[in-house]
Amino acid sequence: MMDSIYQMFLKNGLVLSFLAVGFIMLVTQFVSQKILRDKIPGVALAIALGLILASFGGKAGIADIPLFSGMALLGGTMLRDFAIVSTAYGASMDEIKKAGWVGVVSLFVGVFFNFIVGVTCAILFGYSDPAEIATLASGTCTFIVGPITGNAVGASSEIITLSIAAGVMKVLIVSVVTPLFKQLIGIETKTSAMVFGGVMGTVSGVSAALASINPKLVPYGALTATFYTGIAAILCPSVFYPILKWILI
Amino acid sequence: MKIYGVAILAACYFAGLVLGEMLGSLFGVKGNLGGVGFGMLFFILLTDWMKKKNKMTEDYAAGISFWTSLYIPIVIAMASIQNVNAAVNSGAVAIVSGIVATFLSFVSIRFLISLLKEERGV
Numbered sequence A: 001m002m003d004s005i006y007q008m009f010l011k012n013g014l015v016l017s018f019l020a021v022g023f024i025m026l027v028t029q030f031v032s033q034k035i036l037r038d039k040i041p042g043v044a045l046a047i048a049l050g051l052i053l054a055s056f057g058g059k060a061g062i063a064d065i066p067l068f069s070g071m072a073l074l075g076g077t078m079l080r081d082f083a084i085v086s087t088a089y090g091a092s093m094d095e096i097k098k099a100g101w102v103g104v105v106s107l108f109v110g111v112f113f114n115f116i117v118g119v120t121c122a123i124l125f126g127y128s129d130p131a132e133i134a135t136l137a138s139g140t141c142t143f144i145v146g147p148i149t150g151n152a153v154g155a156s157s158e159i160i161t162l163s164i165a166a167g168v169m170k171v172l173i174v175s176v177v178t179p180l181f182k183q184l185i186g187i188e189t190k191t192s193a194m195v196f197g198g199v200m201g202t203v204s205g206v207s208a209a210l211a212s213i214n215p216k217l218v219p220y221g222a223l224t225a226t227f228y229t230g231i232a233a234i235l236c237p238s239v240f241y242p243i244l245k246w247i248l249i
Numbered sequence B: 001m002k003i004y005g006v007a008i009l010a011a012c013y014f015a016g017l018v019l020g021e022m023l024g025s026l027f028g029v030k031g032n033l034g035g036v037g038f039g040m041l042f043f044i045l046l047t048d049w050m051k052k053k054n055k056m057t058e059d060y061a062a063g064i065s066f067w068t069s070l071y072i073p074i075v076i077a078m079a080s081i082q083n084v085n086a087a088v089n090s091g092a093v094a095i096v097s098g099i100v101a102t103f104l105s106f107v108s109i110r111f112l113i114s115l116l117k118e119e120r121g122v
Helices: A002-011 A013-035 A042-054 A077-086 A093-098 A100-124 A130-141 A145-153 A157-180 A190-200 A203-213 A215-248 B002-027 B035-052 B058-069 B071-080 B084-120
Strands: none
Touching (some): A002 A013, A013 A042, A013 B071, A042 B071, A042 B084, A077 B002, A077 B058, A093 A190, A093 B035, A100 A130, A100 A190, A100 A215, A130 A145, A145 A157, A145 B035, A157 A203, A190 A203, A203 A215, A215 B035, B002 B058
8 A cells, every 4th residue: 555655656756845835935934933933034045955856866856765756847848947936926117117217227237246256166166168157147137137148158067056045145134234234235225126136136135134124115126126137047048158169168 | 708818819829830930941950049039029019009909808818827827837847857967067068158147247237227316307
């Protein structure tokens, strides 16, 4: 009987992955809220836990374990990209125009600047393949753009992992450090929250940071951060990568 | 019908990916270049326009927001299927670039916000 139950779970891999991810989020939300008292967002912990779980498998992470093969479908490029596009819902061009030229400038400065920093770090650490450098640099922009660029330019899962880790690092710092230096940074108004979201670009980090400064500012920062993700997902693989390749080769 | 909302999302997704494929072959890269980002942009433009025409019903939005709420769970699943063991040894590059980029971003935010204040005469 045990074997038939095991077979049943194997056949229902995708449904089992819903249960598994639900459990991961339950644990990390509990740790985030009750133990860390909302200092670190549950999202960052959950992604970090996902990476830790991946270490129990091999090349395909936890999906190498037959029971968790459904994770490969849930976390695969198809559903991932579909869900990312859905996050653009609610962002509107009129709202972004309200931020004025500083808002628009902050978006492009943010994406370009973070990418350049990522490229510089990757080169300093000895990477020379433009596809690898572009993937790492995209992860520095925000954790989701690393894998998008990585898949587009054909980078290995190892490099994609590093790009996710760089993005998660960013979420952690943004959510922990911003509230500590809120006076120094000067986020007080809606427009300054939009600049903040536009330069930082990590929706989860920006939302968590603004929630602890002033919850009313969250939608404004999240709006520009969403635009940032879209612009980075366009520019990193289709503009920055070809330029980088042209310079390096 | 909630599925109409999901179908609109799917249409924008494919419109973006088709453009990404075309760019890919233009640059001679095998992958899809920027398709997801273009998809997001098309989705913003289309849903924005539909809202203005009062064609965006609550039902459509519910179909879309189900997928939005799956975004983070999907990212967690994505993290769990990476080749983490191979990456652990070179983890320093991720940590350093994350830290440096974030701190330099704080500096530029400070600068941009001060420009903002000057412009408004505060």
